Amino acid sequence: MTDRADSRTGMQRILDVVERVGNRVPHPVMIFVYLIGIVIVLSALLAAFGAQVSYQAYNPATGDIEPASTAARSLLTIEGVRFMFTGVVANFMGFNAVGVIIIAMVGVGVAEESGLVKVLIRKLVIVAPAKALTYILVFVGIVSSIAADAGYLVLIPLAAAAFISVGRHPLAGLAAAFAAVASAFLVNVLIVPTDGILTEITNDAIRLVNPSRTIDLAANLWFSIGSVVVLTVVIALVTERVIEPRLGPYTGDYKVGGENALSEDEYRGLRWAGFGLLGVIAFLCVLVLPPGAPLRHPTTGAIIGASPFMNSLIVSIALIFLVCGICYGRGARTMATTNEAIGAMQKAIGGLAGLILLLLVISQFIAFFNYTNMATLAAVSMAEVLQRMALPPLVLLIGFIVVVFILDLIITAAIAKWAIFAPVFVPLLMQLGVEPEVVLAAYRVGDSPMNSITPLNAYFAMIVTFAIKYQKDAGVGTVIALMLPYIVVISAVWIVLFAGWFLLGLPWGI
DSSP: OHHHHHTOOHHHHHHHHHHHHHHTSOOHHHHHHHHHHHHHHHHHHHHHTTOEEEEEEEETTTTEEEEEEEEOOOSSSHHHHHHHHHSHHHHHHTOHHHHHHHHHHHHHHHHHHHTHHHHHHHHHHHHSOGGGHHHHHHHHHHHGGGGTTHIIIIIHHHHHHHHHHTTSOHHHHHHHHHHHHHHTTTOOSSOOHHHHHHHHHHHHHHTTTOTTOOOOTTTTHHHHHHHHHHHHHHHHHHIIIIIHHHHOSOOOSOOOOSOSSOOHHHHHHHHHHHHHHHHHHHHHHHHHSSTTOTTSOTTTOOSSSSSHHHHTHHHHHHHHHHHHHHHHHHHHTSOOSHHHHHHHHHHHHHTTHHHHHHHHHHHHHHHHHHHHTHHHHHHHHHHHHHHHHOOOHHHHHHHHHHHHHHHTTTOOOHHHHHHHHHHHHHHHHHTTTOOHHHHHHHHHHHHSGGGGTOTTSTTHHHHHHHHHHHOTTOOHHHHHHHHHHHHHHHHHHHHHHHHHHHHHTOOOOO
């Protein structure tokens, strides 16, 4: 133990300190209770001093950029106290993460209890070259944003289990997948639904300067694909060169039984699961592909974008896991009756009890924080500071990226932040000769990295729960210490990639 401690690098020792300090903080539920108290007091102080900002903002109701003014709202007024007491249920029920997690776990729980998930992991380990496993999991994590929150709910625990099944530390797999899913969220090799909204907000901001100029959905496609390739390599290297050496050999008591080789029953279960998958896909195709199908947009007929299909994607994913889990269970003889399937659902949802309590408190904090308007005050104030600096375009773009980094700690929603920033920075930089697609690309760089460290990420607490499964003394500090190297390296490399792309004049998209 002493030899291992003496051989640790300075960075590893710093991260150990971060972990120890972080794990001494109170329970996450109490952290958010304290934060609620701070927000209440700070809102009263800001309102008393008349804190207010004016700016141009995107109006989702009209689709136009309009003058807006926002003032601090105190929670210690009659209206504020009334909001805090009457909004508790609505705040919780309106917190999308709760419903998403429960619905997803209905399907994932059956797939896990039947043994399908473990067999798929073992099959992945058998098929994937050992040296490529990290890269495959990271790449899949980055592109998982096409399926909304499925990466958080499925890939992250799968990556941890895949690592432990080949004798590697499960927390390294968890960290790699979390970094891929969260810290590279706004880039993909495909056009994803979020791109449509970001593009429309950008076009409305462009019209403030040039009413005839627009960008399309693929305006950042080449930069996005390039970012995926670079970040896949970066995240995998950080995992193998920094995270795994620091964690050392896994000494926890979580065991993965059996050899990687699959039995005859397991192969039969996989075949049945494959038939089930084809059946679900055929069923979804009937609901999506024909003209006038129920999951197409009722007006435009679109499948991708703000369509019923994309809005219900987590339901489709849960259905796939549910059907495949049941089919596997019948084929592999691990789940013989519907009662066992229902029991698996109950077990999966029951395991979320602690997380649901935490999400109850988080939902109140976010609602209270949004009510005070403090996030908008901070975002607009920081944007005005950059505006007044009159810096060269590239320096201003990098400054903009840094501001978005910082604001992502308190405003995690990518669309909400862009609705504030686009009307300020798109016209400003266009007047300096910078194309709007460049500004949007800069925003993609700034928005994602901090997602894996901010406690306001609705899934951060769930990641802590996953970590505890493999390391009983894990806590908030454990996850923060795991993710800090990713954030530092991803941020630095991504900014360099962006600056190089800008200086070389490479095309940002189609």
